[in-house]
Amino acid sequence: MAERTIRKNVIVVGSGIAGMAAAFRLRQAGHDVTILERGDHVGGRMSSYEKAGEGGLYRIDRGASWLSHNYHSMIELLREAGLASHMLPCSNELGVLRDGRVHRLSFVRNSDLLRTGLLGWRSKLKALRLLRDLAAARRSLSWSDMSTAAGIDTESARDYALRRLDQPLLDYLVEPLCGTQFLAPADEIAAVGVFSIMRGTFGAASFTFDGGVGQLPSLLIGLPLMRERTRVELNARVKEVRPDGDGVRVTWERDGTSRAEHGHACVVAVPGPIAAGIVPSLTDDQRTYLTGLRYTNDVHVTFGLREPPSETALGVAVPRRDHPDLCVVLYEHNLGPGRAPAGRGLVSLVFRHHWSAQRLTLDDAGVIEDSLAAVTEALPELAAHIAEHREMAAVQRWERAVLARPAGGYRDLARFTGGLDPRSPIQLAGDYFAYSTTNASLATGEQAARRVIAALSPAPAPAP
Template sequence: MNTTAGTGEPIIVVGAGIAGMTAAFRLQQAGHPVRVLEAEDRAGGRMRTVERGGYHMDLAAILLIQNYTQMLDLVRDLGIEDTTLPTNNVVGIKRDGRVHRIRANKPTDLKRSGLMPWSSMPAMTRLQADLTKHQGRLRWDSDLGEVASLDTETAADYAERRLDKELRDYLVDPMSAMFFNSPPDLSVINFLFSMPAVNAEWFNFHDRVDTLTTNLAARLDVETNAEVTLVEEVAGGVRVHWSRPGEPDRVEEAAAAVVALPGPIAARLCPGLAPASLDYLENLPYVPDIHVYFGVDRKPSETATCVLFPTREHADLGVITFNHNFAPGRAPEGHALLTSYYRYPWAIRHWDTDDDTVVELTHEVHRQAWPELAKHIEAHQDMAYVQRWKNGVILRKPGDYARLREFNRGLDPRSRVQLAGDYLAFSATNSALVTGERAATRVRQVVTTGAVAAGRG
């Protein structure tokens, strides 16, 4: 644990995910003593890795793209560039039982793969024109205020209006599965935002994705098993209440705080926020996620990093990732690690189902959706693991980004309690990181202004 002393006023960060620890690190760089309080028994949040029998299972963040410039800047500032490497970026999409493979940085593969008929070329040209037109507003470092004007239709409606049936069924629909969702429920902004991931180089970390959060935690004062119950702004600072089982409740004071937790939890801990802000946070439409990992003692022949399933191929299964194809170190030598992700209605139906049954249900889904792969997994399985996220991703329907814009505008930049998290921007790892940096900047401004005012007084 590195508790590098700063010369500025002390700051408390609540939540040791990528947003919170990025905020803490940037504040520490600026000279503030920072203390991070984390309710779990280890730091990392969704950018965490679990090991079972030599398999390294990245729990949420698995796909990292080269236009995550803020994440790559953080990697450089930590001096851990040698832990990253360019990775395989082949994406497969199932159609009529066949996998059509596309290199993410080669949009022309969409034409050559056989996934789309030549009659869809005009629609593909229109899609590329739209992406080019809006790319300046579809940025990871944005609060999406500029893009909210596009938030007027679902991904399905956009496909009907601007593309064609083929692209709707075999591109827009499977890309929506990356959000555990389907086009009729999803804002068009999510689809447009996801397309750069299919038009970019990818990178990852050797062995495990939590290399980044582990390195951050090693440089910060992180208190784990610390359940924060209240964050309140008081004259000249903040007061943070937290507890640990079997120990007396604690109260700590600091010049300011960053709360980097899912929206509904942030609302519960920060009752001093404006009523409109609290209402927005309490009603954020998170959807649950259940995904299932399988370790097998023989690699399947599939070369893609992930295979997406249009609804026409399977109503519930969204994606199967081949984690050993993403980056090295995910499986023991000669073995493979695969993960099956569902669209969120399946997760809702089976949220209370025990893990063993979820594994058996997933085998059955594999038999329906990809019989050859199902046989391979069942013949060579030597590990299965079920991961559940209650707050998987935010389900953004049309109008939600406009509401997000108003929420961001309603936050007080002068408050000594600042928020961070992926709900403040596009729901992705790099966006969460950016909100942490933004919160750190605001905190520095608030604390500096307060110190100057106090000095003048």
């Protein structure tokens, strides 16, 4: 996008990857940007931090930990921002546990589905149907606005699997995918969600950043383009965004003191239920929709280990048949160098949302103890390894982790997006327009920025 001559001030609420992508595109278009962020760091669910162990520093991703070359919007933004050199390749394997044995599938080769010992030959034949259905669904899938999938949103992932596939494919593919992506069982998730995950996950290699997945928002904020005319206010909780004269008025609060500022436009890039509370110009129906969005809870535990376990996959999905609570083990040292001190391991235990919901307010010691009890049941060798080599443990808690849309949720989304005004000076962004991945959030932030840029553009001069 070329530098513009008519410079306006645009306020961005939220510095997750949706807000940061919007801010970057607005700066590229020549506008001044003010970012208001409630937390004490940028990145939201795409942020990383360091924690010391005996042997040095572990780098822990608070939320997102896996990225794919299918993330075309992210890769294009990295290229334009001159940040592509920070991308690193990482392991391309996803393990699936079945009866105590780990079967590894490549993210890159869809044909692994036909070769794996995870499934019998009858299921492999049915898997061909899944690949055909995915190919047909692709044209309805979008990264920035999944209302495009309303027409194919007719059933849950479980009903789809039982209608078109078979029980083993439900148990050992569809359930693990719903667990790892949505932290929820397949009957709570629309079949469209499974097609979205497969489109986003398979057929391309994984990548990471040299400073952890959460490095991207920090890198963006450090760009000369952003340092120049971007103001970032941390610990700034926005209370209200309302139209005001020829722009918007944003009220925010820090340390109990209320402040207000005027912008020509605003991108509100916070989770849907929070947007519902701060944008009074939404209609009652829009507010009801946003308030009712279902995000799953996540409480997960990350262990720093003096020795890495021998697993080569990035993660091992645990089907519900093998354990009701534990849904995936992430071997984060396989993401690349710098996650754990040399020769050490970093492993996270991630749980289905019902387990997390019961532990959102439990203290760290209680969460760690319960997580170890679960891994002892599901993967006793890993539990023994953690017990022997543990030198650090960290607990993450997300009240709103990832969006879990049930069947019909994309039709509801289409009704919601159909009522939004693309010319409004207040534009919304966030993963609730698509599904919870960093690339989708980024794409929605870019879309909001495009709309704001268009709304702020001078009207074309009348023809002579």
